[in-house]
Amino acid sequence: MPPPGLSDDLQKFNAGGSGDWFPVAEIRYYTNVFIMYEDKILLGYKKRGLGIHKYNGFGGKVEPDESTLDAALRELKEEAGITAPLIHAGTLLFVVPGQKWAHIDIFRADEYTGTITESDEMRPEWFEKTNIPFDNMWDSDRHWFPLLLSNQRFSARADFDREGEKYIQKKWWIGIDSKT
Ligand SMILES: COc1nc(N)nc2c1ncn2[C@H]1C[C@H](O)[C@@H](COP(=O)(O)OP(=O)(O)OP(=O)(O)O)O1
Numbered sequence: 001m002p003p004p005g006l007s008d009d010l011q012k013f014n015a016g017g018s019g020d021w022f023p024v025a026e027i028r029y030y031t032n033v034f035i036m037y038e039d040k041i042l043l044g045y046k047k048r049g050l051g052i053h054k055y056n057g058f059g060g061k062v063e064p065d066e067s068t069l070d071a072a073l074r075e076l077k078e079e080a081g082i083t084a085p086l087i088h089a090g091t092l093l094f095v096v097p098g099q100k101w102a103h104i105d106i107f108r109a110d111e112y113t114g115t116i117t118e119s120d121e122m123r124p125e126w127f128e129k130t131n132i133p134f135d136n137m138w139d140s141d142r143h144w145f146p147l148l149l150s151n152q153r154f155s156a157r158a159d160f161d162r163e164g165e166k167y168i169q170k171k172w173w174i175g176i177d178s179k180t
Contacts, residue, residue: 002155002157002173002175003021003157003173004021004024005024005093005095005101005157006093006155006156006157006173006175007155009178009179010155010175010176010177010178011175011176011178012173012174012175013144013146013147013154013174013175013176014143014172014174015171015172015173015174016143016171016172017159017169017170017171017172018170018171019170019171021095021157021159021171022095022096022097022159022170023097024101025095025099025100025101026100026101027100027101027102027103028061028100028101028102028103029061029062029068029071029103029104029105030059030060030061030062030102030103030104030105031059031060031062031068031071031072031075031104031105031106031107032056032057032058032059032072032092032104032105032106032107033057033058033059033072033075033076033084033086033106033107033108033109034057034089034106034107034108034109034148035076035080035082035084035108035109035112036108036109036110036129036149037110037111037112037126039128039129039130040126040127040128040129041126041127041129041132041149042080042112042116042124042125042126042127043055043056043057043124043125043126043127043132043133043137044056044057044058044079044080044121044122044123044124044125045122045123045125046121046122047120047121047122047123048120048121049121051138053136054136054137054138055125055127055133055136055137056137056138056141057106058075058076058079058080058122058124059071059072059075059076059079059104060075060078060079060121062105068105069086069088069107072086072105072107073086077114078119078121079119079121079122080116080117080119080122080124081114081115081116081117081119082112082113082114082115082116082117083112083113083114084109084111084112084113085109085111086107086108086109087107087108087109088105088106088107088153089106089107089108089148089151089153089154090106090144090147090148090153090154090155090156090177091103091104091105091106091154091155091156092104092106092140092144092155092156092157092158093156093157093158094138094140094158094160095157095158095159095160096159096160096161096162096167097161097162098162099162106148108148108151129149132145138158138167139158139160139167139169140156140158140160140169140172143156143158143172143174144156144174147174147176152176152177153176153177153179154174154175154176154177155174155175155177156172156173156174156175157172157173158171158172159171159172
């Protein structure tokens, strides 16, 4: 049975951790974009803000009156200097007690246009899909990346405790969207 916040019709892919799910809170919307090309994936090394010093996709907060797709395209351009035909790949609920829930719409593309350019926020870097730097990414990424890489749409929830600037993964649940 999927945890609160995820739809009931997901097919469980993996889950783990322990304890109760953290309580419901207000939601803030974010985006995250992953560009693939042949056997490689483009990640960005985050230079400031949430997730600093981790590799991640390119993205950020959805502004008022902006669709998540428009926000994803804007952030991809701002942070990596490129544009791409984005496909919705999945959603992630990132839950930390005492904070708004982050609802992250994750997009992918297999091509892009423009010149990949470092920004104030992100230093882009290509990785082989077989050599993704999970030890330097959000801990829950390793649990849903197989679905991103195999083009299976997913919904995930990951609950973390916060200790100062450190986020400690407590519990996660990943499901395949059976409507895809
Ligand atoms: C486990 O949680 C997360 N996992 C992954 N993979 N990515 C996450 C997680 N929590 C947040 N993110 C992503 C979502 C966004 O792409 C960024 C955070 O965006 P940021 O706060 O930097 O938003 P901006 O609008 O770019 O920030 P500025 O206001 O500084 O421009 O992390």
